[in-house]
Amino acid sequence: MKRPADASGPVARAAQRRRPRLAVWKFSSCDGCQLTLLDCEDELLALADRLEVAYFLEASRAVVEGPYDLSLVEGSITTPDELERIQEVRRQSRTVIAIGACATAGGIQSLRNVLDVDELARTVYAEPSYLDVLATATPIAEHVKVDFELRGCPITKEQLLEAIGAFLHGRRPAFGTVSVCQECKRRGTVCVMVSGGVPCLGPVTQAGCGALCPAYGRGCYGCFGPAESPNVASLMRWWQDELGVEPAATVRALRTFNAAAPAFADAAAAADESGRPGGEGA
């Protein structure tokens, strides 16, 4: 990294200051989003130069006591123990960034939210009495104040670095909340839904992945959750009426990684009950 020669310059002064402390926390999740941080191979040195990695069990057993300047929180809240732990994380952290579909929408485990958790436990476990779980899986923001959310299942390296860079320099992260379609069009991918009749969640899903799946001829799976003003009911009507998708299949498409995100959950519930995405009358 380039440094000004002048030792009294603003950058040199900043470097002499204590590096901000980073902590990475895991709740109910698969670790995939944390791994994205380790995946930043080319940038790890620059990151370590700017941040003190104080708590990151995935990478190091060394633990530095809080408080922390920046906490990255992965996972959703699914147990009574996690309910308490997230409060402690918030108390110890100046800035909290929730990372990934679990932390921002409940994750795939939020499929339980529309089912009976006791019945599920009895089906899966020989001794369900050992389990101590909540009836629902919920995002971090339902429990504590979250300063910024990174969507995705998993998050992308580019967005993670951009968010950390923005945190370090006190600016707004430069990414929007528009649809995946905008990324498709910018990269020049020809729409798979219009040109091939492939059901795609892109028009109601938030950009961030770079429109990865359509670039390989697949419809968007909705990994980044609902876009800023999603009209899910309209898209599901089109899937059913024009693309011949069965109502049950629209419900399954909406109930994946972001099943509990309100825009997806509501449309799925309406289709589940009436067979029509907007509910009875639609």
Place this chain on the structure above:
Amino acid sequence: MNGSAIWLGPDAPERVIAHLGGQGFRVVGPRVEDGVLVLEELTAGDSLPTGWHDRAAPGSYRLERREGNGPRARERFGYRVGAQAWKRYLHPPELRLFTAERAAGGGLDLHPEKGPEAPLALIGVRPCDLTAIAVQDRVLMGGRHVDEAYAARRHGAFLVVVECTTPGATCFCASFGSGPGAEGGFDLALTELIDDERHGFVARAGSARGEALLEALGGRPASAPETDGRRRAVDEAAHAMGRRLDVDGARSALAEGAGLPLWNDVAERCLNCANCTLVCPTCFCVTIEDVTDLSGDVAERRRRWDSCFSLDFSYLHGGSVRRSGAARYRQWLTHKLSSWFEQFGEAGCVGCGRCIAWCPVGIDLTQEAAIAIEQRRQADAMPRGRGPAGRGARR
């Protein structure tokens, strides 16, 4: 140009590509890749698709190969316009404007982006798209503030137009007079004539560079039946449009259209996905963002295509002004068909039909415009100040 028309064989596109490529142009034209039509960079030896045609409908576009041995199986330009427009090359979707580095000893070193190295040659521009380029010329270069990035790509660009003889189901260029023929604004115009007796192109130059190209390509003067055939084919195409638009009616209805009931109905269907604006060959809106690297010593200013369907597009202090889908669709339709006249002296639509085909839920602006005209008429038939769409009503 007054030079007479030349007859060229069916391999004219390839010869044009090879010639312009040899002259140092960055040649761009249509290709079929993975079964879809894209505009790609071409080099000498590349050929354009043969025997493909397209079927467009609201929310649907299919590219198909013609079967059998009929002459159409050899057609060079049987398809019309795909999802991509030429603005991809003239007004790129993403562009770094400059990089700034902290200088040793304080201050900033600015590194502006270098412009394009070679001039563009666009092969196979349809007349509607040629008009769209002229529309963007006015928006991005016509006023006091010239868009440098656009001007750098546009100046010296060589335009090879292909006239339309078989319009598609979503085409309505004839409503604007922006097609199906082309009378100027190009360097070279090709019109494909294909039947059992003949297959080739009537070629006309539109500039001195075009004359020089025609001369270099050789060919013989087109015969009277060939030039007549070209004229007839284009005239017939003008009467075979898949759609039509009452341009004047839409302009005035939408100028007073803010309170019309149709907006809420469209909002029920519209996904706010922005596809219509991004495929539209005249939409020009961009957003600017600044980013830093982790060190904070290097920053970049980038610009990328934006859309009036984005919430941030209308963000003023305190929030976005156009929050509802109704307000955003109204902005799009009104700008394209009405307020563009006030702003730039012409329509913001050329009738290419892309927004109809590539809207994932098939919203058709010709249909919505017709509804607006009808609702405006009904509202005007009511006594003033009454009814939901009385003049001046705003939401």
